[in-house]
Amino acid sequence: MAATTAQSKTPFSLAKWFKSRKGQQAIVIITFSIIPLALLFVFTYYPFAEMFKFSFYDRNYTKVRGFVGLKNYIDVFKRDDCFRALWLSLYYMGGAVVQLALALYLATIFCFGVKGGNFFKGCMFFPYLINGIAIGFIFKFFYTRGFVLDTVLQWIGFDLENLPYWLRDTRINNFSLVGTSVWKYFGQNMVLFVGAMMSVDSSLYEAAELDGANKWQQFKYIMLPSIKTIVMLNLIMSITGSLSAFEPPFVIMSGGGNGTATYFIKMHEIAHTSQKVGLASAMAIVLLLIIFAATILQKLFFKYVFKNAEDEDTGAAARRDKKLAKGKGAA
Amino acid sequence: MKFRKTLALGMAAVMTMSLTACGGSSDNSASSNNASTNNASTNNAPSDNASTNNAGADTTDAVTYASIKLGEDYTDLIASIKFMHHKTDREEDGTMARLVEEFNKVYPNIAVQTEGITDYAETALLRLPTGDWGDIMFIPAIDMVDLPDYFLPYGSVSEMSELINFADQWKFEDNCYGIGYMGNAQGLLYNKKVFADAGITELPKTPDDFIAALQQIKDNTDAIPLYTNYAAGWTMGGQWDAMLGAITTGDEEWLNRKFTHTAEPFKDNGDGTGAYALYKILYDAVANGLTEDDYTTTDWEGCKGMINRGEIGTMVLGSWAIAQMKEAGDNPDDIGYMPFPISINGKQYATAGPDYSFGINVKASDENKIAAMIFVKWMVEESGWCDLEGGYPISKTAPTSFVFDGVNIVENVSAIDDEADLMNRMNSESELNFNAGGDAKVMAIVEKAAAGVPFEDIMAEWTQKWNDAQSSLGVDVQY
Numbered sequence: 001m002a003a004t005t006a007q008s009k010t011p012f013s014l015a016k017w018f019k020s021r022k023g024q025q026a027i028v029i030i031t032f033s034i035i036p037l038a039l040l041f042v043f044t045y046y047p048f049a050e051m052f053k054f055s056f057y058d059r060n061y062t063k064v065r066g067f068v069g070l071k072n073y074i075d076v077f078k079r080d081d082c083f084r085a086l087w088l089s090l091y092y093m094g095g096a097v098v099q100l101a102l103a104l105y106l107a108t109i110f111c112f113g114v115k116g117g118n119f120f121k122g123c124m125f126f127p128y129l130i131n132g133i134a135i136g137f138i139f140k141f142f143y144t145r146g147f148v149l150d151t152v153l154q155w156i157g158f159d160l161e162n163l164p165y166w167l168r169d170t171r172i173n174n175f176s177l178v179g180t181s182v183w184k185y186f187g188q189n190m191v192l193f194v195g196a197m198m199s200v201d202s203s204l205y206e207a208a209e210l211d212g213a214n215k216w217q218q219f220k221y222i223m224l225p226s227i228k229t230i231v232m233l234n235l236i237m238s239i240t241g242s243l244s245a246f247e248p249p250f251v252i253m254s255g256g257g258n259g260t261a262t263y264f265i266k267m268h269e270i271a272h273t274s275q276k277v278g279l280a281s282a283m284a285i286v287l288l289l290i291i292f293a294a295t296i297l298q299k300l301f302f303k304y305v306f307k308n309a310e311d312e313d314t315g316a317a318a319r320r321d322k323k324l325a326k327g328k329g330a331a
Numbered sequence: 332m333k334f335r336k337t338l339a340l341g342m343a344a345v346m347t348m349s350l351t352a353c354g355g356s357s358d359n360s361a362s363s364n365n366a367s368t369n370n371a372s373t374n375n376a377p378s379d380n381a382s383t384n385n386a387g388a389d390t391t392d393a394v395t396y397a398s399i400k401l402g403e404d405y406t407d408l409i410a411s412i413k414f415m416h417h418k419t420d421r422e423e424d425g426t427m428a429r430l431v432e433e434f435n436k437v438y439p440n441i442a443v444q445t446e447g448i449t450d451y452a453e454t455a456l457l458r459l460p461t462g463d464w465g466d467i468m469f470i471p472a473i474d475m476v477d478l479p480d481y482f483l484p485y486g487s488v489s490e491m492s493e494l495i496n497f498a499d500q501w502k503f504e505d506n507c508y509g510i511g512y513m514g515n516a517q518g519l520l521y522n523k524k525v526f527a528d529a530g531i532t533e534l535p536k537t538p539d540d541f542i543a544a545l546q547q548i549k550d551n552t553d554a555i556p557l558y559t560n561y562a563a564g565w566t567m568g569g570q571w572d573a574m575l576g577a578i579t580t581g582d583e584e585w586l587n588r589k590f591t592h593t594a595e596p597f598k599d600n601g602d603g604t605g606a607y608a609l610y611k612i613l614y615d616a617v618a619n620g621l622t623e624d625d626y627t628t629t630d631w632e633g634c635k636g637m638i639n640r641g642e643i644g645t646m647v648l649g650s651w652a653i654a655q656m657k658e659a660g661d662n663p664d665d666i667g668y669m670p671f672p673i674s675i676n677g678k679q680y681a682t683a684g685p686d687y688s689f690g691i692n693v694k695a696s697d698e699n700k701i702a703a704m705i706f707v708k709w710m711v712e713e714s715g716w717c718d719l720e721g722g723y724p725i726s727k728t729a730p731t732s733f734v735f736d737g738v739n740i741v742e743n744v745s746a747i748d749d750e751a752d753l754m755n756r757m758n759s760e761s762e763l764n765f766n767a768g769g770d771a772k773v774m775a776i777v778e779k780a781a782a783g784v785p786f787e788d789i790m791a792e793w794t795q796k797w798n799d800a801q802s803s804l805g806v807d808v809q810y
């Protein structure tokens with residue numbers, strides 16, 4: 001009834017609009033997107049907003065003890081253990097670079113054709129499918145004194161006496177942990193690279209080969225520029241992952257003992273063992289900002305690097321054109 | 332038309348409401364005034380000669396734990412009861428079935444059904460309010476005030492404490508509602524054979540003697556003197572912190588009443604007592620190479636077999652671990668348990684408390700209540716289950732192989748009501764987390780001992796954190 005009175009007053013009718021094509025479109029869009037949006041809001045944005053709110057309070061999980069303003073943030077910067085933990089990320093970043101180089105190298109080899117390539121690809125991708133906790137337990141035994149790694153090294157002539165304690169020695173235990181994360185993720189990176197490389201038109205390689213380009217030149221001038229988006233994506237993901245490394249030290253080193261407590265482990269301990277939820281939330285926000293900053297810096301860096309590469313490329317092309325023109329002229 | 336419908340609906344609602352209310356009240360009244368009639372009916376139906384036995388039960392309102400004479404009373408009682416517990420391992424290895432079988436030799440007409448539940452703490456809490464979970468369960472974490480709603484009292488605490496240990500663990504208004512199936516004492520697990528081989532004739536009673544004994548084990552045997560179980564995590568904070576309190580100070584009030592108010596709880600007393608001496612034992616053991624080669628890869632499951640085979644000298648674990656170590660190999664008799672090597676004025680102390688406790692369903696039928704009471708009493712007094720688990724004895728009369736010679740068994744008294752959560756807040760604020768998952772700080776002792784950081788530095792750091800927490804929480808320092 002209300003609708004009919006509204007109709008008599010104004011030319012716009014809600015009921016009519018619903019039946020119109022535009023209205024139907026809107027209804028379809030809303031009904032289809034409302035569930036995913038609601039889920040996204042309920043399980044991502046709302047908890048994040050709550051966490052942001054937590055970071056201004058002194059509280060544990062059940063009790064709020066009062067608003068403290070920026071004190072939690074100041075504490076994050078004043079405590080020496082939070083940012084010292086962040087330095088450990090450098091190990092993982094170094095690992096990420098090695099991991100990407102390895103993945104790129106292997107992907108290139110696979111791309112140029114290898115016998116049984118799919119089998120090897122499968123083998124290398126397999127670790128990515130294993131649960132991180134399981135990998136932790138595998139490597140705990142792998143690194144145990146006199147177990148897998150030591151045995152293998154002894155086969156090839158090392159003496160157990162001269163081998164280090166892979167997890168006990170604080171100078172190398174972080175490298176051991178990074179090793180496990182490289183082992184897990186390089187296969188995944190490699191598969192992404194192979195996928196991207198496959199999409200490059202093979203006639204380009206043939207043409208390059210006819211022009212006398214060797215494999216390295218093909219890689220440098222054709223392959224790499226074509227897959228630079230994927231390289232960048234992988235690198236950004238790996239660096240972000242390095243900043244938030246958690247599973248290897250948590251599982252292998254029993255909760256980050258022996259100087260392997262990363263920023264995430266510290267945060268976990270502060271939130272769950274010491275029940276300082278406000279402080280841990282502030283740490284999470286700070287880490288988020290750090291990850292933002294790192295991502296932006298990387299973007300800028302790559303813009304700079306690839307811009308130069310393109311410049312060089314176009315310059316070379318221009319020179320080549322000139323040369324050809326000259327040659328023609330001379331002829 | 333519509334009005335009628337709502338009226339009918341409303342009527343129906345009122346009627347069902349009243350019906351349920353009726354049901355509830357009638358149930359209650361029945362259980363209270365049926366106590367005698369029901370007893371009578373059990374007398375008449377299955378047996379005639381039980382009437383003499385029931386005289387005792389009739390004089391008191393309900394049957395009590397103390398009044399039951401095992402093997403004499405109610406031997407003809409016919410009932411079928413159900414027991415819910417968390418010992419799935421005992422369910423699987425047939426121990427529970429064997430115990431029930433032995434029980435049935437004395438009480439052939441009481442059928443006992445047992446159910447082992449894996450995630451017991453949660454499941455028990457979920458099933459508890461439904462009321463029909465069976466007749467006996469291990470009491471989950473509930474408030475003392477709620478005890479009378481769910482469980483049957485065994486008798487008064489004073490009466491019960493003459494028969495069992497820890498009668499006041501589950502008490503409400505001077506009634507005892509729970510009886511532990513075994514007790515846990517805090518001390519040291521050791522391998523008797525390793526100690527004998529090393530030439531240790533007398534169990535060490537002080538930290539210095541203990542370190543010397545470990546050294547002897549290292550020199551004279553191939554065994555690891557002290558296995559830290561570093562990698563398991565909970566074996567560090569959970570087990571070492573448990574010694575704080577009466578064991579390290581001889582003072583039952585220290586842990587929950589004085590610790591938070593102490594200015595320097597980690598200072599060196601100079602006489603091998605206090606928290607300093609406790610953690611110094613771990614530090615010294617690691618610093619002198621008296622622990623395993625590589626602490627980062629210790630293996631909790633593996634350590635059980637190792638100590639059983641005599642490859643480990645000692646481990647710091649609660650007495651609950653004794654049974655597991657004994658069963659892990661062929662030498663169960665080599666496993667021993669000794670009080671923690673700290674002496675206060677020449678006396679050693681040990682703290683003890685009950686594990687899960689038997690509770691009887693208050694909503695069970697009267698025969699089942701009596702049958703359940705008999706079963707619990709039999710389990711505690713006659714079954715030998717507690718001893719089988721290597722537990723600290725619950726029954727004061729049952730035979731036990733648990734030997735703690737010359738030790739004062741004490742309990743750390745709980746905090747005063749106004750400061751019930753002070754310890755938690757101090758733990759949180761200082762991030763040291765004593766007895767609250769603070770494994771990292773004890774693990775750090777091992778790491779720092781291995782790296783050569785002086786012990787005094789660790790204790791100074793803890794004291795600093797403790798004092799900062801005290802000042803930020805406004806705790807007045809009295810000691």
